[in-house]
Amino acid sequence: MPVAETLEVRAGGPNGGGPPGHDPYDRGGGGPDDNSDPDRGVPGAGMLAMKFLLASISMLFVTIGVVYYERAKAAVHWQHIHVPPLLWLSTALILGSSWTLELARGAFERKNSLRYVRWLEVTVGIGLAFLASQVFALRELAAQGIYLRHDPHSSLFYVLTGAHGIHLLGGIAALTYLLIKASVRPEVVLFDFRRQRGRAAVAALYWHFLTGIWLCLFVCLLFWP
Secondary structure (H helix, E strand, O other), X not given: OOHHHHHHHHOOOOOOOOOOOOOOXXXXXXXXXXXXXXXXXXXXXXXXXXXHHHHHHXXXXXHHHHHHHHHHOOOOOOOOOOOOOHHHXXXXXXXXXXHHHHHHHHHHHOOOHHHHHHHHHHHHHXXXXXXXXXXXXXXXXXXXXXXXXXXXXXXXXXXXXXXXXHHHHHHHHHHHHHHHHHHHOOOHHHHOHXXXXXXXHHHHHHHHHHHHHHHHHHHHHHHOO
C-alpha cells in the first residue's frame, strides 16, 4: 500500500471516512457509519410517543369528565363544593411555570447553558409549589369535613386534582432530568444540541399540555353547579 494512502486511512475518524472534528461527539467525517449510531434513535420518535401518551391521558380526563357530568345531573347525595381559594394560586403558578419553561428553551436555543439551567430550576420549583398548593387546598376541604367519600362531588374533586397532580409529577421528573443533565455536563448544550433540544421539546409539550388540562379542570370545578 502506498505511504500516502496509509496516512489517509489513519487520518480518518473511528466510524467514518473523514478526519474527526473538534466536537467530542463527532464520530467521523462522512463515512457510511455516521448515521448508524444506535444511541441517536429514530428522529422524532420521542415526540411521536409523547403524542400517543397525551392522547391516552386526554381520554382519561374526558372519561372522568363524562362521569362527573352524568353524576351531577342526579341531585341525590350531590352537594356542591366551593373551590378553595388556594386553587387560584395553583392556577397562577402553573401558568407561570409554562412561561419560565419557554424562557429556559429560549436560553437553550441561544446556547446559554447558565440561563437554561437557571430557568429550568425556576420551573421545577414552581411545579413543586403548585403541588404544595394543591395539597393545602385539599387539606382545607378536609378541615371543612369534606373528604374523598363525603359525596359524589367531593369524590370527583379529589380524583380530578389527584390525577392531574400525579401526571405533573412525571413532568417534574422529566424537567429534573434535563436540569441534572445540563448542570453536570453543561457542554451538552453546545456539543449535543440537537438531541437535547428534542428532549426539551418533548418535555415542554407534556408540561404545556398539563397546564391546559388544569385550566379546563379549574374552570369546570369553578362553575359547575
